[in-house]
Amino acid sequence: MNAATATMESAVISDLLIPRPYRVIHKVDEIPEVVTLHVVPVDGELPQFAPAQVSMLGAFGVGEAAISVSSPVSNRDFHAYTIRRAGPISGALVDTPVGGVITIRGPFGNMWPLDSVTTPQLLVIGGGLGIAPLRAAIEAAAEQGGPIERLSVVYGAKDPSSLIFEADLDRWRNAGVEVALIVDEGSENWDGAVGVVPDLLESEDGVELDWTNTTAFICGPDIMMHFCALRLTELGVPEGRIWFTMERNMQCGNALCGHCQLGPFIVCRDGPVVNYQSIRPFHHVREL
């Protein structure tokens, strides 16, 4: 038994505060400076998680960064984390070689409310790396029966070379999922839509849905989520059926350190998934 599992038996220290060593078993170079790490615990079982949950990934001697699990829940062989090199911590994680060891605390936080979707249509909107925390939700919604009859994915990126998970996009299309893509700036080989994500909502290039019978899960930059929500409500999606996943500076993941506040929300405790109706008065306030 290693030290981490030994101290987990301590009555006072929550498991979520204890960094657990994980080995990188495979690396996928998604696009330049973005990799997906496949990891397994060095000792013990792979923990369960729910779509949208976040972990604190630690690079030895550098620090921790909050990253969402990007693998499907049904994958019990490893967890995937998709990481962009943004600073020293994410850079050290991106540079971890296959066979190398990182630490993970979590996963923690709430989940996409998949089980409480009552509409026949589910629209999943991702912007940039925001598609990563949605992947588990898309996989789960595609697998799960229930009321969801039509699953649509709208995914936008900066340019065609910034689109990730292309193999998954093809696989989802083949499984009957409607997939619409858009990029801010096109390129020679791109014959798809160019513009911003809300342009695809109720458009021939994008998705045309029965909006009053649609639930939407959105993950991406704040500004994108804001304008998508405005467009969706304009189209008739009730605010209570629009869900965001929020990102703020997370450090402890245990609602103890105060960093991830957003108005009344403590994102690691009350999120990362929040209902648009709840967050609307606060979401668009600059620097809140």
Place this chain on the structure above:
Amino acid sequence: MNTPTSVTIDLTGLGELVSELVARGYEVYGPQVHNGVITPDLLRSVEDLPVGWTDEQEGGRYRLVRRNDGARFGYAVGPQSWKEVLHPARTKVWSMTRDSAGELKVTMTEPDRPLRAFVGVRPCELAAIAKQDRVLMHGPHPDPVYTANRENTFVVVVNCGEPAATCFCPSMGTGPKAGPGYDLALTELVDGSEVRYIAEPGSDLGAAVLRGVPSAVTSDAERERGRQVIADAVDRITRQIDTTGIRDLLFGNLESPRWDQIAERCLTCGNCTLACPTCFCTNMEDVTDLSGDHTDRWRTWDSCFSLEFSHMGPGPHRASVKSRYRQWLTHKLGSWIDQFDESGCVGCGRCITWCPVGIDLTHELSEFRAAPGPKRELEGQPT
């Protein structure tokens, strides 16, 4: 409160109380004069208590002043609260080593569980401890350091007879008479150099400790004097805030120009957050030794006034001064209610006294109330 269990003790009794606590294994802490301020520290005996001193406070100003009586608790609060002891400014969370094969070994710091008695906790500070209990001990994942420090504390509160000009505890419902949560409550009765204390137990343990201390039955006259001490304190507190609908007042003014006016004065030094007895935010810092194979995770107090506090990929989320002051004030008095079902403020006035430019939240709030901003929809709250 006419409780038959209250007794009166004299200075000898106060000394015996400390001795009784020491005999029971407690490290006893009490207010002392250090570096020109009154601050909690380990008490060797009651002789260490700040007899002959009081404090004068105003926005951006704190001075110790002589007093000519025997009061041991004749002052309000200093810059440091019991937070220093319960939620230390710097603690080691874990150590990690990397062996030659690259494998990591984690050793969590097992917190000590000290037996500590706090003598001279102010009612506002008792309320502050309860607020930190709520955040750090009664959330989904208790903080191990705070919990270990807190679970065996014995609290002797001293009702407040000498509020400072910066105090506004009645507005927050936290003083000058102590609410529940103490083991013993004392009210200091001062007659020149003669001092007596009305002592009321607030727990079975408090009652048991009190039985080990020589005491007399509290007379009706003493009881009346005790009530008068509190009533006088209430009369002397002039600052106040109107807490009616305060969460909606603040969230309704998120984009008020008033924040810009405050930002012209705020230095973002973070003194208010350090002096505040309820501010709990912490930062994580990994410190690696020269070999590169051993790293320690330290947790330190952090402040929402620091730029790095809100760091995200592209940089600080709250870059402007106004956004950082707004975060502090709206959290303390507004969103704390959403997050923890109560206000984060106890009305101790430290943030006013220790602000180097004397920003006074009671004044700022009255300005917001006098000039409400545009109406905003406020139904939002965490679901």
